[in-house]
Amino acid sequence: MQSTDPHPRAARPAPAQRTSPGRRLRQALTAAIVAVPLVLGAAACSGEDEGTTVEFFWWGGDARATMTQQALDLYQSKHPDVKINATWQTFDGYYDKLATIAGGGNAPDIFQIDDNGLAEYAGRNVTLDLTPYVASKKLDLSNHYEGLTAYGQIDGKQVAVATGENTPAVIYDKTKLAELGVDEPKEGWTYDEYITWAASVTEKSGGEYYGTMDPSSDYKALWLWLRAQGKEFYNGTQLAFTQEDLTAWFTLWQQAREKGATPPADVVHEAVTGSVDTQLVVSGKAATSFMWSNQLAELGKATENELAMVPYPGDLKGQWARASTYWAGSRATDHPEVVADIINFLTNDPEAGAILGTDRGLPPNKATRAAVESAQTDPYAKATFVFENGMADKFGPAPAPPPKGHSGLRNTLRDIAESVTYGTATPADAAAQFFTEATAALSG
Amino acid sequence: MAVSTAPPPGRARTSVPARRKPADARRRAEGRAAHVFLTPWLLGLLAITAAPMLLSLYLSFTNFDVLSDWDQISWVGLDNYERMFTQDPVFWKSVGVTLTFALVAVPLKLAAALGVAMLLNRERRGTGLFRALFYLPSLLGGSVALALVWRAIFSRDGSFNAFLDIFGITGQPWVNDPDWALETLMVLAIWQFGAPMVIFLAGLKQVPTELYEAAEVDGAGPLRRFWHITLPMLSPVIFFNLVLETINGFQGFTSAYVVSDGTGGPVGATMLYTLHLYTQGFTEFKMGYASALAWVFLLAIGAITALFFSTGRFWVHYADGDGR
Numbered sequence: 001m002q003s004t005d006p007h008p009r010a011a012r013p014a015p016a017q018r019t020s021p022g023r024r025l026r027q028a029l030t031a032a033i034v035a036v037p038l039v040l041g042a043a044a045c046s047g048e049d050e051g052t053t054v055e056f057f058w059w060g061g062d063a064r065a066t067m068t069q070q071a072l073d074l075y076q077s078k079h080p081d082v083k084i085n086a087t088w089q090t091f092d093g094y095y096d097k098l099a100t101i102a103g104g105g106n107a108p109d110i111f112q113i114d115d116n117g118l119a120e121y122a123g124r125n126v127t128l129d130l131t132p133y134v135a136s137k138k139l140d141l142s143n144h145y146e147g148l149t150a151y152g153q154i155d156g157k158q159v160a161v162a163t164g165e166n167t168p169a170v171i172y173d174k175t176k177l178a179e180l181g182v183d184e185p186k187e188g189w190t191y192d193e194y195i196t197w198a199a200s201v202t203e204k205s206g207g208e209y210y211g212t213m214d215p216s217s218d219y220k221a222l223w224l225w226l227r228a229q230g231k232e233f234y235n236g237t238q239l240a241f242t243q244e245d246l247t248a249w250f251t252l253w254q255q256a257r258e259k260g261a262t263p264p265a266d267v268v269h270e271a272v273t274g275s276v277d278t279q280l281v282v283s284g285k286a287a288t289s290f291m292w293s294n295q296l297a298e299l300g301k302a303t304e305n306e307l308a309m310v311p312y313p314g315d316l317k318g319q320w321a322r323a324s325t326y327w328a329g330s331r332a333t334d335h336p337e338v339v340a341d342i343i344n345f346l347t348n349d350p351e352a353g354a355i356l357g358t359d360r361g362l363p364p365n366k367a368t369r370a371a372v373e374s375a376q377t378d379p380y381a382k383a384t385f386v387f388e389n390g391m392a393d394k395f396g397p398a399p400a401p402p403p404k405g406h407s408g409l410r411n412t413l414r415d416i417a418e419s420v421t422y423g424t425a426t427p428a429d430a431a432a433q434f435f436t437e438a439t440a441a442l443s444g
Numbered sequence: 445m446a447v448s449t450a451p452p453p454g455r456a457r458t459s460v461p462a463r464r465k466p467a468d469a470r471r472r473a474e475g476r477a478a479h480v481f482l483t484p485w486l487l488g489l490l491a492i493t494a495a496p497m498l499l500s501l502y503l504s505f506t507n508f509d510v511l512s513d514w515d516q517i518s519w520v521g522l523d524n525y526e527r528m529f530t531q532d533p534v535f536w537k538s539v540g541v542t543l544t545f546a547l548v549a550v551p552l553k554l555a556a557a558l559g560v561a562m563l564l565n566r567e568r569r570g571t572g573l574f575r576a577l578f579y580l581p582s583l584l585g586g587s588v589a590l591a592l593v594w595r596a597i598f599s600r601d602g603s604f605n606a607f608l609d610i611f612g613i614t615g616q617p618w619v620n621d622p623d624w625a626l627e628t629l630m631v632l633a634i635w636q637f638g639a640p641m642v643i644f645l646a647g648l649k650q651v652p653t654e655l656y657e658a659a660e661v662d663g664a665g666p667l668r669r670f671w672h673i674t675l676p677m678l679s680p681v682i683f684f685n686l687v688l689e690t691i692n693g694f695q696g697f698t699s700a701y702v703v704s705d706g707t708g709g710p711v712g713a714t715m716l717y718t719l720h721l722y723t724q725g726f727t728e729f730k731m732g733y734a735s736a737l738a739w740v741f742l743l744a745i746g747a748i749t750a751l752f753f754s755t756g757r758f759w760v761h762y763a764d765g766d767g768r
Binding site: 092093095096099100102103120121124125126264265266267269270405407408411414415418419422424433436437440441 | 509510511512513516527531532533534599600617620621622705706707708709710711712723726727728729730731
């Protein structure tokens with residue numbers, strides 16, 4: 001390298017002696033190599049110096065965000081050494097994001113999950129085994145409802161803790177039914193009675209408004225319909241129902257459609273794929289939606305009309321005390337003790353229970369549930385308690401949470417049921433197609 | 445590098461202690477600098493593109509499921525590829541949907557781009573404004589916001605049906621109708637013809653005006669001039685746009701994902717290949733299978749592009765040289 005530079009540039013190095021482009025470049029690169037880790041390192045250190053940081057991820061809406069953050073703030077005020085980094089989003093896309101970050105090996109230390117995803121994650125060992133913390137009472141489930149605790153166990157391990165209890169419920173538009181002069185749906189109806197009633201709603205409205213949502217593509221409606229007949233959806237990782245059962249289910253709703261009880265396929269499709277505000281009972285296109293009991297308040301906020309709920313039609317033994325959602329920990333967490341402690345706080349602490357209310361279903365802790373119930377002033381929340389309490393002695397035994405492969409199976413059921421609603425397949429052909437594809441979905 | 449290592453004619457001058465650096469040494473230094481400057485990009489290419497691609501090739505022969513530990517991965521040979529062609533009915537459906545989408549949307553998009561480019565080729569008052577306006581939609585690209593707007597406009601209660609209603613036409617639930625959902629997405633793709641339009645405009649500017657003048661003197665009408673002058677002179681640009689837009693067309697994902705809420709519905713009408721791949725990988729956790737799907741997709745697009753290049757010599761004319 002010669003010191004004479006044929007291309008003097010604007011930027012001059014500090015030393016008096018002029019340096020060659022090569023050396024200057026090396027200096028710049030060295031500076032970069034030194035500086036980048038310094039900056040990153042500083043960022044990393046600042047996190048560690050303040051104590052334990054826990055990533056916390058959940059789905060929901062604004063109201064839930066406020067409550068959840070309040071409860072987490074309360075925990076942090078009691079444990080100043082713990083910092084909880086809470087992130088949330090709406091349900092749409094939640095599982096996509098969770099899968100992406102968990103797949104990258106960065107699963108949040110604590111995350112919300114429901115029975116649709118639990119086995120997928122627990123079966124692949126993503127979740128933290130909470131059994132030892134339950135045994136040591138660090139995570140105290142002794143005062144929780146047993147059915148809910150059991151619904152968080154997979155292969156004998158406590159892989160998640162219920163955030164609350166809910167039950168499938170038909171949510172209906174009380175105001176609109178009164179306007180039309182139709183009776184409200186009743187608990188204990190058979191599906192035939194329910195569909196006849198729905199057809200009469202459509203008729204009374206002059207065909208502008210439909211009696212019921214068509215839930216034929218909804219796994220939970222099918223599940224309850226099967227259970228009401230003493231059958232099951234899954235037996236371990238296999239389907240527990242037959243092709244004839246599914247044909248009968250599709251036929252039931254095809255006849256409902258022919259009677260005018262349900263809206264055209266595209267209207268049903270909007271509600272199947274959409275979130276709370278596209279539900280037909282909210283968008284004012286049908287009198288009922290097949291939902292969960294804890295969603296009454298949320299749906300109620302989205303419409304001016306008064307809503308109410310009844311159980312799904314059919315024998316009530318089809319229902320069970322279901323964990324609406326769970327808290328689960330990540331097996332890769334650096335702070336399993338803290339994870340267990342936060343879950344313990346959220347599900348057992350009376351103050352936290354009071355803040356969280358019935359948003360994620362009725363509290364799993366018996367004492368908290370009683371306290372929240374007596375303090376309740378919101379009419380929809382009260383209605384939720386009346387509903388769940390009324391169901392309590394009618395529940396059938398809880399099934400195991402759906403197995404690994406359930407997400408794929410739900411997609412298959414949705415697409416194939418829609419081929420019947422859109423009239424591109426007969427119930428029998430669609431059922432046959434489902435059984436062909438279901439095997440692939442469950443094989444993993 | 446081969447150039448700079450060849451002994452230059454003025455080699456002897458290096459032995460003279462000159463003020464000027466010899467040409468080859470300077471070139472070598474510049475070459476070195478170029479490599480240093482390229483390093484970040486090369487590292488990026490290797491780490492962010494090449495390595496994951498090779499990894500996905502490996503994964504396509506395994507049962508990798510995203511969430512399990514790496515030591516749970518097992519080699520399944522050609523199972524994933526076999527399943528695709530024999531046991532996955534959605535695979536064939538998605539191939540059909542994707543081919544339909546590309547075969548209709550790409551030619552129409554190019555035709556729209558060329559047509560508007562020709563209209564906007566002449567300098568008139570406001571041409572610049574119109575060019576910008578027609579280009580605008582493609583700036584928005586495959587954005588989620590645009591797909592959401594599309595879904596709202598083309599639903600049963602959407603503004604498009606309200607517009608049709610003025611003329612007494614009863615509309616369809618477009619995006620929620622299996623017979624129309626894909627067509628609605630095609631319209632969205634075609635509407636974003638700005639990028640090929642700009643390239644066509646540049647190409648049109650290159651066509652010598654003498655050719656048109658000569659043809660006009662010979663009595664050629666506008667159609668003949670288009671067929672015998674514009675199209676052949678523009679064929680390299682058409683070729684370029686065709687290859688690019690075909691690849692783009694096959695890779696469409698966002699609009700189908702957003703409009704169908706990730707379901708590919710109604711009744712699989714918008715189940716594009718990419719959407720099927722995504723669903724398999726990220727909602728059903730069959731990442732090994734999704735990787736196999738991706739590789740078959742890559743090979744298919746590669747084959748189609750190769751087909752274009754092999755037929756290109758029959759219809760693409762390059763003005764400089766013999767062009768064939």
